[in-house]
Amino acid sequence: MIILEGLSKSFNGVKVLDNLNIEFGDKQITVVIGRSGGGKSVMLKHIIGLMKPDSGKVLIGGIDINALKKKELNEIRKKFGMVFQDGALLDSLTVFENTAFPLRRHLKLSEKEIKDRVFSVLEDVGLKGQDKKMPSEISGGMRKRVGVARALILNPEIMLFDEPTTGLDPVMSDVINNLIISMHNKFKFTGIIISHDISGAFKTGDIIAMLYDGRIIESGAPEEFRNSANPVVKQFITGSMEGPILI
Amino acid sequence: MSNWKSHNSGFMNNIILVPFEKTGKFALYTVDELGSIAIYMWESLISIPEYFINFENLIDQIIFIGMDSFYVVGLTGLFTGMVLSLQAYYAAKIVGVTYMIGPTVALSMVRELGPVLTALMITARCGSSMASEIGTMKVTEQIDALEVMAVDPYYFLSVPRILAAMAMLPVMAVLCSLIGIIGGYVVYVYFLGLNHVTYIEKIYQYIKLSDIYNGLLKSVFFGAILAVISTFKGFQTTGGAKGVGRFTTQAVVLSSVYILFADYLLTSILF
Numbered sequence A: 001m002i003i004l005e006g007l008s009k010s011f012n013g014v015k016v017l018d019n020l021n022i023e024f025g026d027k028q029i030t031v032v033i034g035r036s037g038g039g040k041s042v043m044l045k046h047i048i049g050l051m052k053p054d055s056g057k058v059l060i061g062g063i064d065i066n067a068l069k070k071k072e073l074n075e076i077r078k079k080f081g082m083v084f085q086d087g088a089l090l091d092s093l094t095v096f097e098n099t100a101f102p103l104r105r106h107l108k109l110s111e112k113e114i115k116d117r118v119f120s121v122l123e124d125v126g127l128k129g130q131d132k133k134m135p136s137e138i139s140g141g142m143r144k145r146v147g148v149a150r151a152l153i154l155n156p157e158i159m160l161f162d163e164p165t166t167g168l169d170p171v172m173s174d175v176i177n178n179l180i181i182s183m184h185n186k187f188k189f190t191g192i193i194i195s196h197d198i199s200g201a202f203k204t205g206d207i208i209a210m211l212y213d214g215r216i217i218e219s220g221a222p223e224e225f226r227n228s229a230n231p232v233v234k235q236f237i238t239g240s241m242e243g244p245i246l247i
Numbered sequence B: 001m002s003n004w005k006s007h008n009s010g011f012m013n014n015i016i017l018v019p020f021e022k023t024g025k026f027a028l029y030t031v032d033e034l035g036s037i038a039i040y041m042w043e044s045l046i047s048i049p050e051y052f053i054n055f056e057n058l059i060d061q062i063i064f065i066g067m068d069s070f071y072v073v074g075l076t077g078l079f080t081g082m083v084l085s086l087q088a089y090y091a092a093k094i095v096g097v098t099y100m101i102g103p104t105v106a107l108s109m110v111r112e113l114g115p116v117l118t119a120l121m122i123t124a125r126c127g128s129s130m131a132s133e134i135g136t137m138k139v140t141e142q143i144d145a146l147e148v149m150a151v152d153p154y155y156f157l158s159v160p161r162i163l164a165a166m167a168m169l170p171v172m173a174v175l176c177s178l179i180g181i182i183g184g185y186v187v188y189v190y191f192l193g194l195n196h197v198t199y200i201e202k203i204y205q206y207i208k209l210s211d212i213y214n215g216l217l218k219s220v221f222f223g224a225i226l227a228v229i230s231t232f233k234g235f236q237t238t239g240g241a242k243g244v245g246r247f248t249t250q251a252v253v254l255s256s257v258y259i260l261f262a263d264y265l266l267t268s269i270l271f
Protein backbone atom coordinates (compact mmCIF):
# COMPACT_ATOMS: atom_id res chain seq x y z
CA MET A 1 0.00 0.00 0.00
CA ILE A 2 1.29 3.43 -0.97
CA ILE A 3 -0.08 6.38 0.96
CA LEU A 4 0.53 10.05 0.33
CA GLU A 5 -0.33 11.97 3.45
CA GLY A 6 -0.81 15.73 3.42
CA LEU A 7 1.81 16.22 0.72
CA SER A 8 2.71 19.83 -0.08
CA LYS A 9 5.35 21.14 -2.44
CA SER A 10 6.11 24.60 -3.78
CA PHE A 11 8.53 25.80 -6.44
CA ASN A 12 9.65 29.42 -6.15
CA GLY A 13 6.68 30.25 -3.97
CA VAL A 14 4.13 28.59 -6.27
CA LYS A 15 2.22 25.75 -4.63
CA VAL A 16 2.14 22.75 -6.93
CA LEU A 17 0.96 20.15 -4.42
CA ASP A 18 -1.25 21.44 -1.65
CA ASN A 19 -2.06 19.01 1.16
CA LEU A 20 -2.56 16.11 -1.21
CA ASN A 21 -3.95 12.84 0.19
CA ILE A 22 -4.35 9.58 -1.70
CA GLU A 23 -3.98 5.84 -1.17
CA PHE A 24 -2.94 3.45 -3.90
CA GLY A 25 -4.30 -0.05 -3.35
CA ASP A 26 -2.12 -3.14 -3.72
CA LYS A 27 -2.24 -4.93 -7.08
CA GLN A 28 -4.60 -2.30 -8.43
CA ILE A 29 -4.04 0.09 -11.26
CA THR A 30 -4.77 3.66 -10.25
CA VAL A 31 -4.85 6.24 -13.01
CA VAL A 32 -4.24 9.83 -11.95
CA ILE A 33 -5.49 12.37 -14.44
CA GLY A 34 -5.16 16.12 -14.37
CA ARG A 35 -4.24 19.16 -16.37
CA SER A 36 -0.92 19.62 -18.04
CA GLY A 37 1.39 21.37 -15.58
CA GLY A 38 -0.91 20.37 -12.71
CA GLY A 39 1.78 18.57 -10.75
CA LYS A 40 1.22 14.95 -11.78
CA SER A 41 4.88 14.27 -12.56
CA VAL A 42 5.84 16.07 -9.36
CA MET A 43 3.55 13.75 -7.40
CA LEU A 44 5.08 10.71 -9.06
CA LYS A 45 8.61 11.91 -8.32
CA HIS A 46 7.67 12.18 -4.66
CA ILE A 47 6.54 8.56 -4.59
CA ILE A 48 9.96 7.34 -5.70
CA GLY A 49 11.93 9.85 -3.64
CA LEU A 50 13.29 11.92 -6.52
CA MET A 51 11.72 14.95 -4.86
CA LYS A 52 11.27 15.70 -1.19
CA PRO A 53 8.02 17.25 0.06
CA ASP A 54 7.95 20.57 1.90
CA SER A 55 5.57 18.87 4.30
CA GLY A 56 3.64 15.62 4.46
CA LYS A 57 4.67 12.00 4.14
CA VAL A 58 5.15 9.32 1.52
CA LEU A 59 4.43 5.94 3.11
CA ILE A 60 5.35 2.79 1.25
CA GLY A 61 4.35 -0.35 3.11
CA GLY A 62 4.10 1.85 6.21
CA ILE A 63 7.64 3.23 5.84
CA ASP A 64 8.18 6.97 5.47
CA ILE A 65 10.69 7.01 2.63
CA ASN A 66 11.92 10.50 3.37
CA ALA A 67 13.22 9.36 6.74
CA LEU A 68 15.45 6.76 5.09
CA LYS A 69 19.16 6.83 4.33
CA LYS A 70 20.28 6.61 0.71
CA LYS A 71 21.11 2.89 0.99
CA GLU A 72 17.75 2.04 2.58
CA LEU A 73 15.90 4.11 0.00
CA ASN A 74 17.71 2.22 -2.76
CA GLU A 75 16.52 -1.07 -1.28
CA ILE A 76 12.94 0.20 -1.54
CA ARG A 77 13.53 1.47 -5.06
CA LYS A 78 14.45 -2.01 -6.21
CA LYS A 79 10.77 -2.89 -5.74
CA PHE A 80 9.82 -0.20 -8.25
CA GLY A 81 9.82 0.04 -11.98
CA MET A 82 9.29 3.44 -13.52
CA VAL A 83 8.45 4.39 -17.09
CA PHE A 84 9.42 7.98 -17.78
CA GLN A 85 7.48 10.43 -19.87
CA ASP A 86 10.14 10.43 -22.60
CA GLY A 87 11.60 7.01 -21.95
CA ALA A 88 14.80 8.27 -20.30
CA LEU A 89 16.75 5.43 -21.89
CA LEU A 90 20.50 5.55 -21.45
CA ASP A 91 21.41 6.81 -24.89
CA SER A 92 24.88 5.31 -24.95
CA LEU A 93 23.51 1.79 -24.62
CA THR A 94 21.63 -0.44 -27.06
CA VAL A 95 18.02 -1.51 -26.51
CA PHE A 96 19.33 -4.82 -25.20
CA GLU A 97 21.76 -3.22 -22.75
CA ASN A 98 19.16 -0.72 -21.59
CA THR A 99 16.78 -3.52 -20.78
CA ALA A 100 19.52 -5.61 -19.18
CA PHE A 101 20.80 -2.68 -17.13
CA PRO A 102 18.83 -3.29 -13.89
CA LEU A 103 19.61 -7.02 -14.12
CA ARG A 104 23.34 -6.45 -14.40
CA ARG A 105 23.22 -3.94 -11.57
CA HIS A 106 21.26 -5.86 -9.02
CA LEU A 107 21.43 -9.58 -9.76
CA LYS A 108 24.34 -11.89 -10.31
CA LEU A 109 23.18 -13.78 -13.38
CA SER A 110 25.03 -15.61 -16.09
CA GLU A 111 25.15 -14.04 -19.54
CA LYS A 112 22.77 -16.74 -20.76
CA GLU A 113 20.19 -16.04 -18.06
CA ILE A 114 20.40 -12.32 -18.80
CA LYS A 115 19.84 -12.95 -22.51
CA ASP A 116 16.87 -15.22 -21.84
CA ARG A 117 15.17 -12.71 -19.59
CA VAL A 118 15.83 -9.70 -21.78
CA PHE A 119 14.64 -11.42 -24.95
CA SER A 120 11.53 -12.65 -23.19
CA VAL A 121 10.54 -9.17 -21.93
CA LEU A 122 11.37 -7.56 -25.26
CA GLU A 123 9.06 -10.06 -26.87
CA ASP A 124 6.36 -9.24 -24.29
CA VAL A 125 6.48 -5.57 -25.28
CA GLY A 126 6.55 -6.37 -28.99
CA LEU A 127 10.15 -5.45 -29.69
CA LYS A 128 11.50 -8.75 -30.86
CA GLY A 129 14.53 -8.31 -33.08
CA GLN A 130 15.09 -4.65 -32.13
CA ASP A 131 17.63 -5.41 -29.43
CA LYS A 132 20.73 -4.19 -31.28
CA LYS A 133 19.36 -0.73 -32.08
CA MET A 134 20.38 2.42 -30.25
CA PRO A 135 17.67 4.57 -28.58
CA SER A 136 18.24 7.28 -31.21
CA GLU A 137 17.41 4.80 -33.96
CA ILE A 138 13.90 3.87 -32.81
CA SER A 139 10.60 5.74 -32.67
CA GLY A 140 9.05 7.44 -29.65
CA GLY A 141 6.53 4.65 -29.20
CA MET A 142 9.28 2.05 -29.31
CA ARG A 143 11.34 4.00 -26.80
CA LYS A 144 8.36 3.99 -24.44
CA ARG A 145 8.07 0.25 -24.86
CA VAL A 146 11.77 -0.23 -24.12
CA GLY A 147 11.12 1.91 -21.04
CA VAL A 148 8.33 -0.50 -20.09
CA ALA A 149 10.61 -3.51 -20.70
CA ARG A 150 13.39 -2.01 -18.58
CA ALA A 151 10.94 -1.21 -15.80
CA LEU A 152 9.48 -4.73 -15.86
CA ILE A 153 12.70 -6.72 -16.00
CA LEU A 154 13.13 -7.08 -12.24
CA ASN A 155 9.46 -8.09 -11.79
CA PRO A 156 8.73 -5.07 -9.62
CA GLU A 157 5.92 -4.97 -7.08
CA ILE A 158 5.08 -1.43 -8.11
CA MET A 159 5.07 0.14 -11.56
CA LEU A 160 4.93 3.88 -12.15
CA PHE A 161 4.00 5.18 -15.59
CA ASP A 162 4.38 8.85 -16.43
CA GLU A 163 2.10 9.55 -19.37
CA PRO A 164 2.74 6.30 -21.22
CA THR A 165 0.54 7.30 -24.15
CA THR A 166 1.08 11.03 -24.53
CA GLY A 167 2.47 11.99 -27.92
CA LEU A 168 1.58 8.69 -29.56
CA ASP A 169 -0.95 8.10 -32.30
CA PRO A 170 -4.30 6.59 -31.18
CA VAL A 171 -3.38 3.12 -32.41
CA MET A 172 -0.03 3.12 -30.65
CA SER A 173 -1.72 4.52 -27.52
CA ASP A 174 -4.06 1.58 -27.56
CA VAL A 175 -1.13 -0.79 -28.06
CA ILE A 176 0.55 0.65 -24.97
CA ASN A 177 -2.68 0.55 -22.92
CA ASN A 178 -3.24 -3.08 -23.86
CA LEU A 179 0.39 -3.80 -23.08
CA ILE A 180 -0.06 -2.34 -19.59
CA ILE A 181 -3.20 -4.41 -19.04
CA SER A 182 -1.61 -7.65 -20.23
CA MET A 183 1.57 -7.00 -18.25
CA HIS A 184 -0.57 -6.32 -15.21
CA ASN A 185 -2.41 -9.59 -15.67
CA LYS A 186 0.90 -11.40 -16.05
CA PHE A 187 2.98 -9.73 -13.33
CA LYS A 188 0.30 -8.46 -10.90
CA PHE A 189 2.04 -5.26 -9.92
CA THR A 190 0.59 -2.26 -8.15
CA GLY A 191 0.27 0.27 -10.94
CA ILE A 192 0.17 4.04 -10.85
CA ILE A 193 -0.43 5.68 -14.19
CA ILE A 194 -0.28 9.38 -14.87
CA SER A 195 -2.28 10.40 -17.88
CA HIS A 196 -4.55 12.90 -19.53
CA ASP A 197 -5.85 10.32 -21.94
CA ILE A 198 -9.38 9.91 -20.61
CA SER A 199 -10.48 6.92 -22.68
CA GLY A 200 -7.21 5.12 -21.88
CA ALA A 201 -7.76 5.86 -18.21
CA PHE A 202 -11.21 4.29 -18.22
CA LYS A 203 -9.81 1.29 -20.02
CA THR A 204 -6.77 0.59 -17.83
CA GLY A 205 -7.75 1.90 -14.41
CA ASP A 206 -9.28 0.01 -11.50
CA ILE A 207 -9.43 3.37 -9.77
CA ILE A 208 -9.35 6.80 -11.37
CA ALA A 209 -8.33 9.88 -9.45
CA MET A 210 -8.19 13.48 -10.50
CA LEU A 211 -5.49 15.89 -9.38
CA TYR A 212 -6.58 19.50 -9.49
CA ASP A 213 -5.31 22.58 -7.71
CA GLY A 214 -2.66 20.55 -5.92
CA ARG A 215 -4.98 17.96 -4.41
CA ILE A 216 -7.07 14.94 -5.29
CA ILE A 217 -10.58 16.21 -5.87
CA GLU A 218 -12.21 12.94 -6.89
CA SER A 219 -11.38 9.28 -6.95
CA GLY A 220 -13.26 6.05 -7.49
CA ALA A 221 -13.94 3.14 -9.79
CA PRO A 222 -14.40 4.13 -13.46
CA GLU A 223 -18.21 4.05 -13.30
CA GLU A 224 -18.34 6.15 -10.12
CA PHE A 225 -15.82 8.54 -11.57
CA ARG A 226 -17.74 8.91 -14.80
CA ASN A 227 -20.85 9.86 -12.84
CA SER A 228 -19.09 12.31 -10.59
CA ALA A 229 -21.08 15.37 -9.62
CA ASN A 230 -17.93 17.48 -9.34
CA PRO A 231 -18.12 20.16 -12.06
CA VAL A 232 -14.35 20.15 -12.58
CA VAL A 233 -14.34 16.40 -13.19
CA LYS A 234 -17.34 16.70 -15.50
CA GLN A 235 -15.64 19.39 -17.53
CA PHE A 236 -12.42 17.40 -17.73
CA ILE A 237 -14.17 14.23 -18.87
CA THR A 238 -16.12 16.00 -21.58
CA GLY A 239 -13.12 18.12 -22.54
CA SER A 240 -15.27 21.22 -22.66
CA MET A 241 -14.04 24.81 -22.50
CA GLU A 242 -17.10 25.79 -20.43
CA GLY A 243 -16.77 25.18 -16.71
CA PRO A 244 -14.87 25.97 -13.56
CA ILE A 245 -11.40 25.10 -14.95
CA LEU A 246 -9.66 28.37 -15.71
CA ILE A 247 -7.50 28.54 -18.79
CA MET B 1 19.59 46.62 2.14
CA SER B 2 18.25 48.48 -0.87
CA ASN B 3 16.98 51.38 1.22
CA TRP B 4 19.53 53.77 -0.16
CA LYS B 5 18.15 53.09 -3.60
CA SER B 6 14.62 54.19 -2.85
CA HIS B 7 15.05 57.49 -1.08
CA ASN B 8 18.42 58.52 -2.37
CA SER B 9 18.54 58.72 -6.09
CA GLY B 10 22.15 59.99 -5.87
CA PHE B 11 24.23 59.08 -8.84
CA MET B 12 27.34 59.16 -6.65
CA ASN B 13 25.83 56.62 -4.34
CA ASN B 14 25.40 54.26 -7.25
CA ILE B 15 28.92 54.69 -8.44
CA ILE B 16 30.29 54.05 -4.99
CA LEU B 17 28.03 51.26 -3.86
CA VAL B 18 27.35 49.24 -6.97
CA PRO B 19 30.87 47.84 -7.29
CA PHE B 20 30.79 46.75 -3.65
CA GLU B 21 27.39 45.19 -4.06
CA LYS B 22 28.55 43.37 -7.18
CA THR B 23 31.78 42.22 -5.51
CA GLY B 24 29.87 41.10 -2.46
CA LYS B 25 27.38 39.14 -4.50
CA PHE B 26 30.20 37.55 -6.49
CA ALA B 27 32.02 36.60 -3.27
CA LEU B 28 28.89 35.07 -1.77
CA TYR B 29 28.20 33.21 -4.98
CA THR B 30 31.77 31.89 -5.12
CA VAL B 31 31.73 30.72 -1.52
CA ASP B 32 28.33 29.12 -2.05
CA GLU B 33 29.50 27.36 -5.19
CA LEU B 34 32.75 26.18 -3.59
CA GLY B 35 30.69 24.78 -0.73
CA SER B 36 28.47 22.88 -3.14
CA ILE B 37 31.51 21.55 -5.00
CA ALA B 38 33.03 20.38 -1.71
CA ILE B 39 29.82 18.56 -0.76
CA TYR B 40 29.60 17.07 -4.23
CA MET B 41 33.21 15.89 -4.04
CA TRP B 42 32.60 14.27 -0.69
CA GLU B 43 29.46 12.51 -1.94
CA SER B 44 31.33 11.17 -4.97
CA LEU B 45 34.45 10.15 -3.14
CA ILE B 46 32.79 8.15 -0.36
CA SER B 47 31.82 5.55 -2.94
CA ILE B 48 35.44 5.03 -4.07
CA PRO B 49 36.13 2.06 -1.77
CA GLU B 50 33.12 0.29 -3.25
CA TYR B 51 34.29 1.33 -6.67
CA PHE B 52 37.62 -0.46 -6.26
CA ILE B 53 35.72 -3.74 -6.28
CA ASN B 54 34.28 -3.25 -9.77
CA PHE B 55 36.31 -0.64 -11.66
CA GLU B 56 33.49 -0.37 -14.18
CA ASN B 57 33.74 2.20 -16.94
CA LEU B 58 37.25 3.13 -15.86
CA ILE B 59 38.96 1.74 -18.96
CA ASP B 60 36.66 3.70 -21.31
CA GLN B 61 37.47 6.88 -19.49
CA ILE B 62 41.20 6.17 -19.41
CA ILE B 63 41.17 5.60 -23.16
CA PHE B 64 39.11 8.74 -23.69
CA ILE B 65 41.30 10.98 -21.56
CA GLY B 66 44.58 9.27 -22.43
CA MET B 67 44.89 7.67 -25.84
CA ASP B 68 42.35 9.85 -27.59
CA SER B 69 44.00 13.05 -26.36
CA PHE B 70 47.40 11.96 -27.63
CA TYR B 71 47.47 14.13 -30.77
CA VAL B 72 46.13 17.27 -29.14
CA VAL B 73 48.53 17.03 -26.25
CA GLY B 74 51.44 15.97 -28.47
CA LEU B 75 50.99 18.88 -30.88
CA THR B 76 50.65 21.32 -28.01
CA GLY B 77 53.90 20.04 -26.52
CA LEU B 78 55.71 20.05 -29.85
CA PHE B 79 54.96 23.64 -30.78
CA THR B 80 55.48 24.91 -27.27
CA GLY B 81 58.91 23.27 -27.07
CA MET B 82 59.88 24.63 -30.46
CA VAL B 83 58.83 28.17 -29.71
CA LEU B 84 60.50 28.05 -26.30
CA SER B 85 63.74 27.04 -27.95
CA LEU B 86 63.52 29.96 -30.37
CA GLN B 87 62.62 32.48 -27.69
CA ALA B 88 65.33 31.24 -25.37
CA TYR B 89 67.83 31.61 -28.20
CA TYR B 90 67.15 35.36 -28.56
CA ALA B 91 67.75 35.92 -24.89
CA ALA B 92 70.65 33.48 -24.49
CA LYS B 93 72.68 34.67 -27.44
CA ILE B 94 72.86 38.22 -25.99
CA VAL B 95 74.83 37.01 -22.99
CA GLY B 96 76.45 34.15 -24.90
CA VAL B 97 74.95 31.25 -23.00
CA THR B 98 73.17 29.39 -25.81
CA TYR B 99 74.08 26.09 -24.12
CA MET B 100 71.41 26.99 -21.53
CA ILE B 101 68.62 26.68 -24.09
CA GLY B 102 68.18 22.95 -23.39
CA PRO B 103 67.66 23.30 -19.64
CA THR B 104 65.41 26.33 -20.19
CA VAL B 105 63.14 24.37 -22.47
CA ALA B 106 63.21 21.26 -20.31
CA LEU B 107 62.64 23.01 -16.98
CA SER B 108 59.80 25.16 -18.35
CA MET B 109 58.14 22.14 -19.88
CA VAL B 110 58.52 19.75 -16.96
CA ARG B 111 57.81 22.14 -14.12
CA GLU B 112 55.19 24.34 -15.63
CA LEU B 113 54.03 24.20 -19.21
CA GLY B 114 53.70 20.44 -19.57
CA PRO B 115 51.28 20.01 -16.65
CA VAL B 116 49.37 23.28 -17.19
CA LEU B 117 48.96 23.14 -20.96
CA THR B 118 48.02 19.46 -20.82
CA ALA B 119 45.42 20.23 -18.17
CA LEU B 120 43.98 23.10 -20.21
CA MET B 121 43.87 21.09 -23.43
CA ILE B 122 42.23 18.13 -21.70
CA THR B 123 39.75 20.47 -20.02
CA ALA B 124 38.80 21.79 -23.43
CA ARG B 125 38.59 18.34 -24.92
CA CYS B 126 37.35 16.06 -22.13
CA GLY B 127 36.04 18.41 -19.44
CA SER B 128 33.61 19.92 -21.92
CA SER B 129 32.37 16.53 -23.02
CA MET B 130 32.04 15.29 -19.42
CA ALA B 131 29.85 18.30 -18.61
CA SER B 132 27.74 18.10 -21.75
CA GLU B 133 27.31 14.33 -21.56
CA ILE B 134 26.16 14.39 -17.94
CA GLY B 135 24.20 17.59 -18.57
CA THR B 136 22.30 15.96 -21.41
CA MET B 137 21.59 12.94 -19.23
CA LYS B 138 20.31 15.32 -16.57
CA VAL B 139 17.88 17.20 -18.79
CA THR B 140 16.59 14.04 -20.48
CA GLU B 141 15.86 12.45 -17.08
CA GLN B 142 18.49 9.73 -17.56
CA ILE B 143 20.02 10.70 -14.21
CA ASP B 144 16.58 10.36 -12.59
CA ALA B 145 16.24 6.98 -14.29
CA LEU B 146 19.55 5.84 -12.80
CA GLU B 147 18.41 6.90 -9.34
CA VAL B 148 15.09 5.14 -9.75
CA MET B 149 16.97 1.99 -10.74
CA ALA B 150 18.80 2.32 -7.41
CA VAL B 151 22.09 3.25 -9.09
CA ASP B 152 24.04 6.07 -7.50
CA PRO B 153 24.77 8.44 -10.41
CA TYR B 154 27.83 9.85 -8.66
CA TYR B 155 29.24 6.38 -8.28
CA PHE B 156 28.32 5.45 -11.81
CA LEU B 157 29.34 8.63 -13.63
CA SER B 158 31.61 10.79 -11.48
CA VAL B 159 33.97 8.34 -9.86
CA PRO B 160 35.33 6.76 -13.06
CA ARG B 161 35.88 10.17 -14.64
CA ILE B 162 37.60 11.65 -11.62
CA LEU B 163 39.86 8.63 -11.12
CA ALA B 164 40.73 8.38 -14.81
CA ALA B 165 41.60 12.07 -14.98
CA MET B 166 43.80 11.85 -11.89
CA ALA B 167 45.57 8.81 -13.31
CA MET B 168 45.98 10.01 -16.89
CA LEU B 169 46.88 13.69 -16.49
CA PRO B 170 50.40 12.96 -15.17
CA VAL B 171 51.00 10.48 -17.99
CA MET B 172 49.85 12.97 -20.59
CA ALA B 173 51.86 15.77 -18.98
CA VAL B 174 55.04 13.68 -19.17
CA LEU B 175 54.28 13.00 -22.80
CA CYS B 176 53.69 16.68 -23.46
CA SER B 177 56.98 17.65 -21.78
CA LEU B 178 58.92 14.95 -23.57
CA ILE B 179 57.63 15.93 -26.99
CA GLY B 180 58.25 19.58 -26.09
CA ILE B 181 61.86 18.80 -25.27
CA ILE B 182 62.20 16.95 -28.57
CA GLY B 183 60.64 19.93 -30.39
CA GLY B 184 63.13 22.21 -28.70
CA TYR B 185 65.91 19.88 -29.78
CA VAL B 186 64.79 19.98 -33.41
CA VAL B 187 64.85 23.77 -33.45
CA TYR B 188 68.14 23.86 -31.51
CA VAL B 189 69.94 21.49 -33.84
CA TYR B 190 68.33 21.96 -37.24
CA PHE B 191 67.11 25.56 -37.30
CA LEU B 192 69.61 27.24 -35.02
CA GLY B 193 72.42 24.91 -36.07
CA LEU B 194 73.77 24.36 -32.55
CA ASN B 195 75.52 21.29 -31.16
CA HIS B 196 73.15 18.48 -30.25
CA VAL B 197 75.38 17.09 -27.51
CA THR B 198 75.24 20.21 -25.36
CA TYR B 199 71.42 20.29 -25.52
CA ILE B 200 71.06 16.89 -23.93
CA GLU B 201 74.09 17.10 -21.64
CA LYS B 202 72.96 20.36 -20.07
CA ILE B 203 69.46 19.08 -19.55
CA TYR B 204 70.85 16.13 -17.58
CA GLN B 205 73.01 18.51 -15.62
CA TYR B 206 70.31 20.96 -14.58
CA ILE B 207 67.13 19.02 -14.24
CA LYS B 208 66.46 17.38 -10.88
CA LEU B 209 64.26 14.43 -10.13
CA SER B 210 62.18 16.66 -7.83
CA ASP B 211 61.30 18.88 -10.81
CA ILE B 212 59.70 15.88 -12.43
CA TYR B 213 57.93 14.66 -9.29
CA ASN B 214 56.48 18.06 -8.57
CA GLY B 215 55.25 18.41 -12.12
CA LEU B 216 53.55 15.04 -11.80
CA LEU B 217 51.99 15.92 -8.48
CA LYS B 218 50.56 19.11 -9.96
CA SER B 219 49.06 17.11 -12.80
CA VAL B 220 47.24 14.83 -10.39
CA PHE B 221 45.63 17.88 -8.78
CA PHE B 222 44.76 19.39 -12.15
CA GLY B 223 43.12 16.14 -13.19
CA ALA B 224 41.03 16.11 -10.04
CA ILE B 225 40.04 19.76 -10.50
CA LEU B 226 38.95 19.45 -14.11
CA ALA B 227 37.00 16.23 -13.59
CA VAL B 228 35.31 17.30 -10.35
CA ILE B 229 34.25 20.68 -11.71
CA SER B 230 33.18 19.38 -15.11
CA THR B 231 31.06 16.55 -13.74
CA PHE B 232 29.67 18.85 -11.04
CA LYS B 233 28.56 21.34 -13.69
CA GLY B 234 27.01 18.48 -15.63
CA PHE B 235 24.89 17.50 -12.64
CA GLN B 236 23.91 21.14 -12.07
CA THR B 237 22.53 21.45 -15.61
CA THR B 238 18.94 22.60 -16.05
CA GLY B 239 17.07 24.23 -18.89
CA GLY B 240 17.18 21.94 -21.90
CA ALA B 241 19.67 22.10 -24.76
CA LYS B 242 20.49 25.73 -24.05
CA GLY B 243 21.26 24.83 -20.45
CA VAL B 244 23.63 22.10 -21.57
CA GLY B 245 25.55 24.68 -23.60
CA ARG B 246 25.61 27.18 -20.77
CA PHE B 247 26.78 24.76 -18.11
CA THR B 248 29.37 23.23 -20.42
CA THR B 249 30.86 26.66 -21.00
CA GLN B 250 30.85 27.27 -17.25
CA ALA B 251 32.60 23.94 -16.73
CA VAL B 252 35.43 24.80 -19.11
CA VAL B 253 35.90 28.36 -17.89
CA LEU B 254 35.71 27.46 -14.21
CA SER B 255 38.03 24.45 -14.57
CA SER B 256 40.60 26.53 -16.46
CA VAL B 257 40.55 29.33 -13.92
CA TYR B 258 40.83 26.94 -10.98
CA ILE B 259 43.66 25.06 -12.69
CA LEU B 260 45.64 28.28 -13.14
CA PHE B 261 44.85 29.34 -9.58
CA ALA B 262 45.87 25.95 -8.21
CA ASP B 263 49.01 26.11 -10.31
CA TYR B 264 50.09 29.27 -8.58
CA LEU B 265 49.19 27.88 -5.18
CA LEU B 266 50.97 24.57 -5.71
CA THR B 267 54.04 26.18 -7.27
CA SER B 268 54.45 28.48 -4.29
CA ILE B 269 54.15 25.51 -1.93
CA LEU B 270 56.14 22.89 -3.85
CA PHE B 271 59.06 24.75 -5.36
Ligand SMILES: Nc1ncnc2c1ncn2[C@@H]1O[C@H](COP(=O)(O)OP(=O)(O)OP(=O)(O)O)[C@@H](O)[C@H]1O
Residues within 6 Å of the ligand: A011, A016, A034, A035, A036, A037, A038, A039, A040, A041, A042, A043, A163, A196
Ligand atom coordinates in the same frame (compact mmCIF):
# COMPACT_ATOMS: atom_id res chain seq x y z
N1 LIG C 1 12.23 20.85 -10.77
C1 LIG C 1 11.32 21.82 -10.84
N2 LIG C 1 11.66 23.08 -10.55
C2 LIG C 1 10.75 24.07 -10.60
N3 LIG C 1 9.49 23.91 -10.96
C3 LIG C 1 9.08 22.68 -11.28
C4 LIG C 1 9.98 21.57 -11.24
N4 LIG C 1 9.31 20.47 -11.61
C5 LIG C 1 8.04 20.88 -11.86
N5 LIG C 1 7.91 22.20 -11.67
C6 LIG C 1 6.66 22.97 -11.83
O1 LIG C 1 5.63 22.26 -11.22
C7 LIG C 1 4.45 22.34 -12.01
C8 LIG C 1 3.91 20.95 -12.25
O2 LIG C 1 4.79 20.24 -13.10
P1 LIG C 1 4.56 18.74 -13.52
O3 LIG C 1 5.73 18.35 -14.36
O4 LIG C 1 4.28 17.93 -12.32
O5 LIG C 1 3.26 18.82 -14.41
P2 LIG C 1 2.44 17.61 -15.04
O6 LIG C 1 1.14 17.58 -14.33
O7 LIG C 1 3.28 16.40 -15.04
O8 LIG C 1 2.24 18.15 -16.51
P3 LIG C 1 2.33 17.34 -17.91
O9 LIG C 1 1.06 16.61 -18.03
O10 LIG C 1 2.44 18.44 -18.93
O11 LIG C 1 3.54 16.47 -17.85
C9 LIG C 1 4.80 23.07 -13.27
O12 LIG C 1 4.30 24.38 -13.16
C10 LIG C 1 6.30 23.10 -13.30
O13 LIG C 1 6.74 24.31 -13.82
Ligand SMILES: [Mg+2]
Residues within 6 Å of the ligand: A040, A041, A042, A085, A162, A163
Ligand atom coordinates in the same frame (compact mmCIF):
# COMPACT_ATOMS: atom_id res chain seq x y z
MG1 LIG D 1 4.43 15.33 -16.49
